[in-house]
Amino acid sequence: MSWNVNGIRSISRKGALRVFNDFDIILLQEIRSSDLPLDLLSMGFNVYGFPAVRKGYSGVLTLSRVEPINVIRGIGVKDFDDEGRVISIELPDFYVINAYFPRAGDDLSRLSFKLVFNRSIEKFTLELRMRKPVIICGDFNAVYSRRDSSFWDDNHPGLTPLERQWLSEFIGKGFTDTFRLIHPNEIKYSWRSYRDRGKAMRIDYCLVSSELTNRVVDADILDTEGSDHYPILLVIK
Template identity: 60%
Template sequence: MKIVSWNVNGLKAITKKGALESVLSYDAILLQEIRSSDLPLDLLMSGYNIVSFPAKKKGYSGVMTLVKEKPKSVVKGLNQKEFDEEGRTVTVELSNFYLINAYFPRAGDGLSRLDFKIAFDKKIEEFMDELRKTKPVIICGDFNAVVERRDSSFWDENEPGLSPKEREWMAHILSKGYVDAYRFKNPNKIEYSWRSYRFKWKAMRIDYCIVSEELKDKIKDCKILNIEGSDHYPILLEIDV
């Protein structure tokens, strides 16, 4: 199965650029920061099962999952109002695993939303652990945080995504039986999935596909695709499930 995850930085914008067409062939497509409740015609005609969860606030956040296999069940959000109003997660149950599409909050300039971000981290961890009691879990999306120093082109611990608390949670989740598929397949590679439009020297690997450990040996490949159109690049997970 081939799963692609992409923070598109606006569904309407990415569609107008024609960039979305380049990923409309994979078994599952997970989009973050869609910023819209409207579905473009080409998506409606694509033949995918589509689950959209826009934010309550217009033009902000939101996630969308497109999957060829008809989901056995769908969960929108985490059953917590402050997160769900921002359209942060969509989960589909497939035959052999749960697939979570997640857009983690940004810690904010001056780390003004760090507490909100860490609260979200803990809530989604509980959610993942509960699902995993039934089936393996794959979670892909924009985590808005790095794991290691080498995952960023610059270093400032007051910068969103680089703060100790954010990195501690990333290390924590990977210590309890979840696997960063990209790093598993590319142990020595230095590559980034996001690059600042304004400051070209600012880049980080903050987009991930993380799988529960029981699926580790089924990972065939995980790579960052060189597809332009957003300030993020898509990440592709190929897994034998």
């Protein structure tokens, strides 16, 4: 399961942690804290965090019932690693990358920053893939198809042509959008605006490198409340 929780302590107070028991690997984004709830620490997972340097901001957390061979914090670029954007674990058959992509900003002031991040994480991911298959999940903060948004504005963060082009090109380099593999025609969103409930987008993804496509059993967006994002599910055999 992958989920932008919009604050790990917030969803803990809301009782949303109970859904974690159903999964072997949990990938959380925007945890906003280096202090983890005690009920999370007592659930039997191996816990690997990568918080941002700035307190109360960003950060990723990976929980795994399987002990990894290796844990990689960051992608080797200080500007992005200081924001706690990526943590990866190596398992026997594949890598699992937990990624929280920057948002371009309401005024697109961080669009250039995000595009550099996109290229950097692409390089990192493709280098890992040379060793073994890769699963990359998280909040990509972008859509690449018009049916993945309830509204359209080329100047809205996540909908700009440059963001959509990169995501489409990245998937085209040998990755499978697992939700679309299982649900080729379904309209379903992973994020909904707190302020305007009519605004919704599918911006959270689990992508697998093509070597793993035939192992995908299920992928979905879960109807679990607690954040402005919904968790996404991936089941592989």
